[in-house]
Amino acid sequence: MMTRRTFAAMTAGVSAALSRLHAAYRLNIGIGTYTYHSLSIDDMISRLVALNIKEIEMSRGEFMLMKPPTDEMCRSARAGFDRAGIRCVSYYTATIKNDQDLDYAVRFAKLLGARNVTGDATGDMLRQIDERFMREGLTFGIHNHFFKEKFPYESPDDVLRGLAGRSKTMGATLDTGQFASCGYDPVEAVHKLAPYLKMVHLKDVKAAGAEDNVLLGQGVARIPDVMRELHRVSYRGLVAIEYEKAGDVDADVKREVEYARRLA
Numbered sequence: 001m002m003t004r005r006t007f008a009a010m011t012a013g014v015s016a017a018l019s020r021l022h023a024a025y026r027l028n029i030g031i032g033t034y035t036y037h038s039l040s041i042d043d044m045i046s047r048l049v050a051l052n053i054k055e056i057e058m059s060r061g062e063f064m065l066m067k068p069p070t071d072e073m074c075r076s077a078r079a080g081f082d083r084a085g086i087r088c089v090s091y092y093t094a095t096i097k098n099d100q101d102l103d104y105a106v107r108f109a110k111l112l113g114a115r116n117v118t119g120d121a122t123g124d125m126l127r128q129i130d131e132r133f134m135r136e137g138l139t140f141g142i143h144n145h146f147f148k149e150k151f152p153y154e155s156p157d158d159v160l161r162g163l164a165g166r167s168k169t170m171g172a173t174l175d176t177g178q179f180a181s182c183g184y185d186p187v188e189a190v191h192k193l194a195p196y197l198k199m200v201h202l203k204d205v206k207a208a209g210a211e212d213n214v215l216l217g218q219g220v221a222r223i224p225d226v227m228r229e230l231h232r233v234s235y236r237g238l239v240a241i242e243y244e245k246a247g248d249v250d251a252d253v254k255r256e257v258e259y260a261r262r263l264a
Contacts (some may be wrong), residue, residue: 003203006028006038008126009091010161010219012257017211021254022131023260024174024263025236026261027227027230027231027235027239027260027263027264028055028236028237028239028250028264029053029202029239029240029257029260029264030053030054030055030057030089030238030239030240030241031051031053031057031060031086031240031253031257032092032201032240032242033047033056033057033058033059033060033240034050034056034059034060034061034092034242034244035241035242035243035244035249035253036244036249037060037061039193040102041076041077041080041178042080043218045080045081045086047253048084048086048263049084049085049086051055051169051241051253051254051257052154053086053257054085054086054087054105055086055088055089055090055238056081056086056087056088056090056114056203056240056242057088057090057092057114057118057199057238057240058077058088058091058092058114059092059093059095059118059242060137060165063092063108064091064092064093064096065096065104065105065119066093069108069230071107071111074108074111074179075111075114077112078111078112078113079124080198081112081113082113084135087113088112088113088114088203088224089114089115089116089207090115090116090117090118090141090173090198090199090238090240091099091105091109091110091112091114091116091117091118092103092117092118093117093118093119093253094119094120095119095120096119096120096125097121097125098125099128102125102128102129102132103226105119105129105152105159106132106133106136106138106160109138110136110138111148113135113138114138115138116139116140116141116173116198117138117139117140117141118140118143118150118172118173118198118199119140119141119143119255120142120143120145120152120153121142121212122152124163124207126162126170127166128168128241129170130166130167130169130170133169133170134167134169138169139169139170139171140169140170140171140198141160141171141172141197141198141199142162142163142171142172142173143173143175143201144156144158144159144173144175144178144179144182145175146157146174146178146180146181146182146184146210146211146230148183154182154184155179155182155184156179156184156188156189156192156193157192159172159193159196160192160193160196160209162264163196168257170196171196171197171198172184172193172196172197172198173198173199173200173201173262174189174190174193174197174200175200175201175203176189176200176201176202176203176204176209176221176222176223176240177201177203177204177205177213177221177242178201178203178211179217179221180204180205180208180219180220180221180222181208181209181211183208183209185222186221186222186224186226187226187229190226190229190235191229191233192221193215194233194235197233197235197237197240198237199237199240200235200237200238200239200240201240201242202220202223202226202239202241202260203216203221203241203242203243203244204216204217204218204220204221204223205220206219206220207219207220208220210234211237211244213244214244215252215255216241216259216260217259223259223260223263224263227264228264230262239247239260239264241253241256241257241260243256
């Protein structure tokens with residue numbers, strides 16, 4: 001029979017093991033480049049270098065599919081990243097609606113050097129993305145989002161339904177702030193989507209029902225608990241900070257990076 005003392009010793013052992021696991025590796029903190037959407041590419045790169053950011057997701061509006069970038073824009077950005085020692089690991093497309101969007105997503109991701117694409121799609125387009133990306137050696141993360149109108153991927157279960165029957169090419173790009181905006185617990189989302197995580201967007205919001213970004217740890221997205229859960233599920237991908245504010249965000253982003261790295 002297990003005594004109280006035996007149980008306490010076992011619990012302490014588990015806690016110690018988790019602490020050693022946390023110390024064994026650090027979460028990889030990067031930036032979602034929409035954060036610097038008001039800057040030129042060169043000015044953005046200088047900010048990334050100053051923060052010692054090594055990996056990013058390209059999520060600036062002028063690179064999304066609504067008004068597709070040119071090949072030269074992608075090549076020029078890639079060259080700037082390469083010179084600065086920054087790796088674009090993921091490309092954010094927004095919605096992939098048709099065959100042309102799918103072709104663009106593959107081409108632009110490869111020009112940027114990304115191996116993952118973040119976005120969303122519905123219906124048979126999910127099957128087409130799965131098959132095409134498998135052939136191309138890319139992965140795809142379904143991105144959850146808050147909008148005033150109904151969006152197909154608002155909850156973790158919405159994302160899981162989108163992934164049902166798909167290959168391991170398909171997964172989730174989990175946005176902590178967007179789940180919180182939709183009224184869902186980001187920690188529970190990490191737990192549910194852990195086997196499918198391709199990317200994490202680290203973001204905090206003031207309250208559910210809107211997208212009012214606040215500094216990490218100052219909103220309702222339970223950021224410290226999210227980071228602990230990412231460690232618990234042994235997530236090894238990019239944790240990309242996104243800070244969606246207008247104007248000069250340098251001081252705030254510096255604080256966000258420092259905060260995230262303390263928890264990493």
